[in-house]
Amino acid sequence: MxxxxxxxxxxxxxxxxxxxxxxxxxxxxxxxxxxxxxxxxxxxxxxxxxxxxxxxxxxxxxxxxxxxxxxxxxxxxxxxxxxxxxxxxxxxxxxxxxxxxxxxxxxxxxxxxxxxxxxxxxxxxxxxxxxxxxxxxxxxxxxxxxxxxxxxxxxxxxxxxxxxxxxxxxxxxxxxxxxxxxxxxxxxxxxxxxxxxxxxxxxxxxxSNLQVGEAGEVKHYNVSSQEKDVVLKRETKQAYLYFGSPYDMKVGDNEYYKAHVATYILGTGGFGSRLMEEIRVKKGLAYSAYARVHVGKSGSYLTGYLQTKLESLDDAKATVKSVFENFVNGGVTEEELEQTKKFLLGSEPLRVETLSQRLSRTFMEFYKGQELGYSAKELELIKNLKLQDLNDFIKKHKEILSLSYAVVTK
CATH class of the missing domain: 3.30.830.10 (Metalloenzyme, LuxS/M16 peptidase-like)
Incomplete structure (x- = not known):
């Protein structure tokens, strides 16, 4: 059941x-x-x-x-x-x-x-x-x-x-x-x-062993839109590059499914994602590169990371910036959208095969104030998502270009 x-x-x-x-x-x-x-x-x-x-x-x-x-x-x-x-x-x-x-x-x-x-x-x-x-x-x-x-x-x-x-x-x-x-x-x-x-x-x-207490409310905190760089010097043979930006979305936003698709293409999808394609496949700057969106009650933001050679740090950082700019300004292709749909829809059974996964999904739907079974509805929205609608959504979120960086290097 x-x-x-x-x-x-x-x-x-x-x-x-x-x-x-x-x-x-x-x-x-x-x-x-x-x-x-x-x-x-x-x-x-x-x-x-x-x-x-x-x-x-x-x-x-x-x-x-x-x-x-x-x-x-x-x-x-x-x-x-x-x-x-x-x-x-x-x-x-x-x-x-x-x-x-x-x-x-x-x-x-x-x-x-x-x-x-x-x-x-x-x-x-x-x-x-x-x-x-x-x-x-x-x-x-x-x-x-x-x-x-x-x-x-x-x-x-x-x-x-x-x-x-x-x-x-x-x-x-x-x-x-x-x-x-x-x-x-x-x-x-x-x-x-x-x-x-x-x-x-x-x-x-x-x-019955607990006291009634008072209900708390999670406060929401905005990400700084001011771009900042922090460099920490350590005895390391690799450079660790972490980057992040604001993401203007709240829990329960009816366009979250578009963010899911867009971020998968940008950096969550492993091989085939924009970041992996540019940073690893084309330039060989890192073994992997990743980006994801966090949308929570306490805060919403985009983060990503990669690890590269010390001498490649500046190139890697510039490449991240370039990938983001091309993504926001140029959008995605029909092929990228279709490949993402195939993966997200095709892998759905793997995300609900255990009791723990199903309970966790239902909990998150309830916690976010969504209707029961919203995840199935979201898959249908992804299935019917049009390229123009996705690219309009991507172009609307220019705040992700306000990238801040935290770097650990030698």
Whole structure:
């Protein structure tokens, strides 16, 4: 059966529940997704650190005891964050579902939020961040976000900095969880070998461990239209070139399908895309070159990257600029449009072959305020897209020519 959107009520709060029954395998999965609780919602690195604290088990069992209890039953429970959301995810065999829900409830009821756990998590994060100082893709990517979103929370690295992690105290973690991990921000996603009624019952039992709280709202931040270059000098044998620009589109825009097609031709489509054709095939400047559009509630922008020889950096940068200018001013060809249609329509079955993919798609449709099944409608729009309409759309988005660059080089 297809995924459906249902509702449960807990402590007077109406909570969306996205559900799909799938009994080919005796597996159950559940996600608690909290809106306005991702990296954009608070002090830099605090959401990430708080999610890691939720992976430290319960007060009663401790980190090791909780992990052992999970391992003995092949149950998985883990927390993570996105830019806008905080997710606690569960999966197990159907026969362990009852025991798994008990452990999940205990985690929500008494998470191991202690000074000892905090020091452990902080040490782990500082170690990872120290290692990332030599990951120049990570360095360049963060530098670009800082340029594009200067002065906003989106300019901050999701994992924070070594200093911000060290400076975080237990009260800040407790306040973050108390504020964001609440019923008013909750969307529940359930799928697997169980009925809708079973899913509702367990979801209600689980959600009853949470406080009502206040609903948050994801703020939108605009990308700077001022073109900037940032160059970071490191001991490297390659140049890392990251580039980005504004993209004037909001979540729910009825022309997003055109952006999907246009960006695929420009830089998402691998071999055959404009960037790959010019940068790798014709000039041999890089092994790969990529560009994609991000359209979210918190911000909408275009980014791309490539890695090239130190002596080829200027040529690669000029080529990126030239590709963008030719793309916006000249549009695409009928052949490019038809090839893109064939791929996007032909590969659709691969994007919905697993339960996880289908639940994720339904969640995103709901989260973006789209009607259920909008993705199928979007494919039909792509199928019927005319070349002139696509090129008119491309020419309208001249803001992507306001490119900023973040470069790591020797």
């Amino acid at each position: 297809a995924a459906t959107i249902n509702y449960i009520e807990v402590k007077g709060v109406k909570i969306p529940l996205i559900f799909e029954e799938e009994n080919r395998l005796p597996i159950v999965s559940m996600q608690l997704v909290f809106k306005d609780a991702g990296s954009v919602s608070d002090k830099e690195g605090l959401a990430k650190l708080s999610s890691k604290m939720m992976n430290e088990g319960t007060l009663s069992l401790g980190s090791n005891g909780f992990a052992t209890a999970l391992d003995e039953k092949a149950i998985q429970i883990g927390s993570s964050i996105g830019t806008e959301t905080f997710v606690i995810e569960y999966s197990s065999l159907k026969e362990q579902f009852k025991e798994g829900m008990n452990l999940f409830s205990s985690l929500l009821k008494e998470p191991n939020i202690t000074q000892k756990s905090l020091e452990k998590v902080k040490a782990d994060m500082v170690g990872l961040l120290s290692a990332k100082e030599n990951d120049y893709d990570y360095v360049a990517s963060n530098a670009l976000k800082k340029v594009l979103f200067e002065g906003t929370p989106l300019a901050n690295p999701a994992s924070g900095t070594i200093q911000s992690v060290k400076d975080t105290n237990l009260e800040e973690v407790e306040n973050f969880l108390d504020k964001h991990i609440v019923l008013s921000n909750l969307i529940i996603v359930v799928g697997g070998d169980l009925t809708l009624e079973e899913a509702k019952q367990k979801a209600i039992e689980l959600a």
